[in-house]
Amino acid sequence: MATRPVRIACMRFSHETVTFLPYDTTTDDFIYEGSPARGEALLSSSPRGYMGGFVTVAREHANVELVGIESPLGSKRGSGSGWITKEAFEHFLDRMVADLKAQAPFDGAYLSLHGAMGVRGIPKPESIIARRIREAIGPDAFIVGTFDPHGNEDEEFLRYANLAFTIKYYPHYDGYLQGERAARTLIRSIRGDYVPTTATRKPPIITPSVLQWTGNSPWMDLVQRALVWEARETDVYVNFYYGFAFADVVDAGMTFQVMTNGDPELANHIADDMAQTAWRLREELYYGTEVHSIADGIGMAKEAITAGAVPVVLADHSDRSGAAIWLLDQVIKQKLSNTLIGTVADEETIETLRKRGVKPGDPFDMMVGGKLDVSAGDPVRVVGTVHTVSGGIGSRNGRTGAAGAQLWVSVKFGDGNVLVISPYLHQVTNPESFLDIGLNPDDFSVIAIKSRVHFRRGFDDNGYAKTILLVEPDQPFLGTIRLEALEYEHLKLDQFYPFGEDVTYP
Numbered sequence: 136m137a138t139r140p141v142r143i144a145c146m147r148f149s150h151e152t153v154t155f156l157p158y159d160t161t162t163d164d165f166i167y168e169g170s171p172a173r174g175e176a177l178l179s180s181s182p183r184g185y186m187g188g189f190v191t192v193a194r195e196h197a198n199v200e201l202v203g204i205e206s207p208l209g210s211k212r213g214s215g216s217g218w219i220t221k222e223a224f225e226h227f228l229d230r231m232v233a234d235l236k237a238q239a240p241f242d243g244a245y246l247s248l249h250g251a252m253g254v255r256g257i258p259k260p261e262s263i264i265a266r267r268i269r270e271a272i273g274p275d276a277f278i279v280g281t282f283d284p285h286g287n288e289d290e291e292f293l294r295y296a297n298l299a300f301t302i303k304y305y306p307h308y309d310g311y312l313q314g315e316r317a318a319r320t321l322i323r324s325i326r327g328d329y330v331p332t333t334a335t336r337k338p339p340i341i342t343p344s345v346l347q348w349t350g351n352s353p354w355m356d357l358v359q360r361a362l363v364w365e366a367r368e369t370d371v372y373v374n375f376y377y378g379f380a381f382a383d384v385v386d387a388g389m390t391f392q393v394m395t396n397g398d399p400e401l402a403n404h405i406a407d408d409m410a411q412t413a414w415r416l417r418e419e420l421y422y423g424t425e426v427h428s429i430a431d432g433i434g435m436a437k438e439a440i441t442a443g444a445v446p447v448v449l450a451d452h453s454d455r456s457g458a459a460i461w462l463l464d465q466v467i468k469q470k471l472s473n474t475l476i477g478t479v480a481d482e483e484t485i486e487t488l489r490k491r492g493v494k495p496g497d498p499f500d501m502m503v504g505g506k507l508d509v510s511a512g513d514p515v516r517v518v519g520t521v522h523t524v525s526g527g528i529g530s531r532n533g534r535t536g537a538a539g540a541q542l543w544v545s546v547k548f549g550d551g552n553v554l555v556i557s558p559y560l561h562q563v564t565n566p567e568s569f570l571d572i573g574l575n576p577d578d579f580s581v582i583a584i585k586s587r588v589h590f591r592r593g594f595d596d597n598g599y600a601k602t603i604l605l606v607e608p609d610q611p612f613l614g615t616i617r618l619e620a621l622e623y624e625h626l627k628l629d630q631f632y633p634f635g636e637d638v639t640y641p
């Protein structure tokens with residue numbers, strides 16, 4: 136006699152919200168060709184990410200049926216827009232719940248989340264998602280979530296869900312792996328072989344993302360400690376959320392979650408060990424990374440060129456809209472040569488160029504970038520020649536969805552410089568990606584990008600860049616490491632190291 140298959144609903148609702156950006160993330164930002172997605176389109180939406188790993192491992196199990204529930208894919212602005220509106224959040228969650236109910240019953244649910252979502256008027260949105268899914272799916276089903284290490288989470292999510300898995304490394308190397316683990320552990324739980332038993336700790340530490348590179352101690356050491364716990368104990372999983380300081384939310388800051396197979400004592404022991412270790416390392420976690428002013432960074436780049444330590448990466452980690460002009464402005468003012476600037480986001484300029492039928496060789500004299508908010512600065516005049524016109528980074532790989540059908544333009548100016556203009560925020564994470572837009576990164580001495588840590592993947596871990604300089608503007612704009620300059624309403628900065636007077640732990 137055939138047994139009924141294990142039925143698992145798969146959903147996604149993921150956003151890293153920079154709540155300090157002045158324009159909201161709306162329903163429209165999640166609607167484009169391919170999004171929302173359901174069925175097989177959702178299941179195959181991210182083959183190398185969490186969803187890909189989840190689907191692959193779930194399908195290695197006999198008699199498991201996956202159902203893709205209607206879900207929005209990523210915002211077309213990436214994380215380059217502010218608070219998600221309540222209307223947008225409820226719109227997509229309502230549709231998700233309706234589809235879930237229509238296709239019930241389910242034994243389990245998989246939620247592909249981020250953890251740093253910020254919704255106007257709705258604290259802890261990931262826990263609200265979990266609660267609504269729990270109400271719809273019933274008390275006996277198991278729910279698992281996958282998260283980004285930049286998630287701002289506390290114990291709320293695991294009140295409604297049973298399991299969570301976070302990416303461990305920054306750059307985010309292991310999304311697929313965590314998706315695989317989520318599937319395996321969820322199916323084991325449904326079959327009674329794993330009894331999810333969790334513990335959560337929040338040591339009062341908050342750090343800006345640029346400091347969180349896990350290729351560097353002591354961030355690396357905390358990841359290693361989590362891995363050691365997972366290695367020495369069977370069925371133990373340790374989640375390390377570094378937290379995301381640019382979402383002004385009540386559950387911001389560092390978090391550890393530990394999952395064991397029915398062993399609360401062990402879960403608590405490991406969670407304490409991780410949190411107390413982080414607390415001991417707090418000073419280095421915060422002060423262990425050097426960040427320069429943009430003006431100084433450009434001076435240091437010139438010295439590196441003289442010393443032959445090229446290519447140089449100048450990474451403006453603080454630009455959250457993608458439109459910031461500070462680096463471009465200083466490249467022009469300090470007459471840096473042979474520099475590739477990628478990218479300055481400017482949707483308006485791109486649309487003007489599109490209407491003009493822009494083509495390579497056209498003369499170019501426009502005000503570029505800025506405008507979006509004070510952190511982006513005022514537009515900068517660039518005079519040169521249109522160099523390349525393309526579908527943007529990723530377009531060669533048949534990019535679809537949010538980033539599909541874009542127009543990107545690069546402009547040659549000054550002494551061998553090229554500026555790349557994109558419609559939206561784009562973090563360049565590897566030099567080869569410039570080939571997509573017809574530029575050879577090897578032709579430049581300096582590559583100036585907007586990235587915090589993601590770029591280490593392609594510029595640092597493989598030895599490509601000989602000099603790496605992290606820079607931010609003099610003014611403490613919203614992406615700054617000087618968090619005390621930000622006007623938090625929900626997050627109480629003085630309750631965190633190193634901002635409060637006498638913050639203690641435990």
Ligand SMILES: [Zn+2]
Pocket residue numbers: 283284285307
């Ligand atoms: Zn992240």
